[in-house]
Amino acid sequence: MGFSARRCETSAMDTLVARLREGLPAEAVLTDSDVTASYAHDMASFCPAGAPAAVVLPRTVDQVRHVMRTAHEARVPVVPQGARTGLSGGANAIDGCVVLSLVRMDRILEIDPVNRYAVVEPGVVNADLSKAVAAHGLAYPPDPSSWEQCTIGGNIGTGSGGLCCVKYGVTAEYVLGLDVVLADGRLLTTGRRTAKGVAGYDLTRLFVGSEGTLGVVVGAVLALRPAPPRQLVLAAEFGSAAAAGDAVCRIMAEGHTPSLLELMDATTIAAVNKLTRMGLPESTRALLLAAFDTADPAADLAAVAELCRGAGATDVVPAEDDAESEMLLAARRSALVALEAVKGTTMIDDVCVPRSRLADLLDGVAAIAERHRLTIGVCAHAGDGNTHPTVCFDARDEDESRRARASFDEIMALGLDLGGTITGEHGVGVLKKEWLARELGQDGVELQRAIRQVFDPRGILNPGKVL
Template identity: 75%
Template sequence: MSDLTDRLAEGLPPGALAVDPDVTAAYRHDMADFCPAGTPAVVVFPETVEQVRHVMRTATALRVPVVPQGARTGLSGAANAVDGCIVLSMVKMNRILELDPVNRIAVVEPGVVNADLSRAAAASGLAYPPDPSSWESCTIGGNIGTGAGGLCCVKYGVTSEYVLGLDVVLADGRLLSTGRRTAKGVAGYDLTRLLVGSEGTLGVVVRAVLALRPAPAPRLALAAEFPSAATAGAAVCEVMARGFTPSLMELMDAVSVRAVNDLGRMGLPESTQALLLVAFDGPDRVAELDAVGELCRAAGATEVVPAGTRAESELLLEARRQALPALDRLGTTMIDDVAVPCSRLAEMLDGVAAIAERHALTIGVVSHAGDGNTHPIVIFDAADAEQSARAQRSFDEIMALGLELGGTITGEHGVGLLKREWLARELGPVAMDLQRQLKAVFDPLGILNPGKAI
């Protein structure tokens, strides 16, 4: 321990190194606090690329594991410490280095908060579309690590579609630059896409070149109340089949609607079994919203309420963003993010409801309905061993259901610790073998975020 801290201190400024157990304990885990977490030997807060390189060179020389962290808003345990590790907290590398409105790119450090980048882009008439629900606190580095999505993915896509290039410090301290600053580029293997979603197991992102888009018009939204998941699912399918591209299409079940009302007195309709929120931000958004409202009524909606103003629209969407905090108040939450084909969305929701009933648990579901990404949230008492066991069984059954419906075990939260056992079931032995070989190429000593993802 003394040798580690002394050697780290040689290349770091005062205050960049924390060894006080009360401080290091705060960096043991992300928001999946029920996942196992070790005790770090030290937490480092680098402010420059060279400081990150020094940390990695030291870790390699001493064979010490390193766990990169952002804001620790992740939900899969990917940022959880292992015993004796260096926690590499990137939150102080938080500068927007460049914002270029001509080439529509931003160059940022990994500790930049998603919302801060979005606001900076908006000031130049641009937008950075990926918007996870935790956008006010999550960092770009964490978004890149997990391949984060968000509410507007149905129209604008996920993080990987906006990462043009990366600067990455490898396990041995070498600095790798990938990708480009141009709109096009196909030179060599696409290492940028390989690194996005790798959860800190291949390298430490220290700089990112991100694509921006022209800022859209203010979005308008509607809320449609449905008596069942089946009718809501039918409406989603009809919207997509008719060629509409909403900027957002979110689905909340009755459990999540009630939780949001209890948290924020939002006034959402508690009689609903499924509440669909749809928004458009194009030039024809009023006409599109009217047409989708009619499709919802034809599919069985009992009530369709369009927002009359931008402020009313944002209030509806804020209700969706509050779903996770609202459900989190009910107990410990184990959050899934199984994605299925849109056409199987209703089957997924009904299947989750059956699992909740079978295990006598409360499970709320919110969904990015336009891309089939569901978030079943299992609520349980972590102090009750028997209930915790039921929660774990229900979680596993939900993942099995997602695969059975042609889906994937994770749409945007990553594998982390939570889903390691399920990754092999989805990918198969050949893919797993190749992934382990890739890990060995980037990290031959296995010191980068060990035990995560693969």
């Protein structure tokens, strides 16, 4: 690039920043490259990230609208962000973009116990919302593993799930309505605050999981449930993935509705023990955790214990109290952190398969790990077939990094071959773009691109992501 071209580019960026500052407080527009670099990417590996021209941190809807109008007029890309806990590169910056961080829009505006909804801004942290509604005897069930850091806006953007999905469902099932700033700065309100409503196309569901490519969520009406009783947890050990998979099938076929049904393979158990010194049974090949928050959880656990023994469990241990239950859940919640500590870097896959193919997925991942000479641990939301094979590798080792990426792709292919999907809750982002066409097919991709064009004809919203 010649001197004149660089000068023109600098002048354009200066003009952009000046326009942004016309509608934002001075401290809400960041341009120092050392500071903006810290906003460049989320937690995913192997996802390119560029250098933003500016990072903006609005506090109001009008400020977001100003940002989008300015970017739209200048045809500058905008990358919406939450807490950057994502695992697919969906929040990664591109060169010259405006990063629109929504973390300062963090107010819980209303909690309505009668109509059982909450109205929140996108920067509200998931755990903070859960604590706030608990004071009213209510619960907001979606609970991603990063629930103490991740924001509601980010959860909506990726359609997040969590440990309790098997009984209570995912984020999409709790979003009643949205306020969305469109690419040109218009403010759109979708959905409702009533228990039912089918007026027109369901635009609310369209925005959930769209990863910031259709609009910027600036407010959400979220459904709440009565707070459930405290849950009790059971741990069942199995000598093979097949036996654990059989137990999952038996539990679901018998009509049980556990509040949680999670699985950890031997690799994950060893990693958790090394990190936490919890003393989980390393002789087992698969550990299944089942929980119930019913009126009589002990009776439900006893019934599930018999089903696990029938499937070949080598040991079944029901928790006797809340403390034991919390210890087991803490082990599961620490799984991804523990696997990251194995080699320092991880690629966390997110394939979801039919429950009946769960054992095939586990065995297939083990074969992939052996073929590529890698450590790959699997933890899973077994109750809904959503697995998180986690590839552990040393990012400084070029050959090992290459093998890690190859194994990650093979796991996604395996998931599709088993009748599953490339992402159950983490989203597509940058990491899985090339796989989306294989899952959707040409017609599906073309329709989705057409929808995106309607909402963002200039292509400024999170370009390069998803499609």
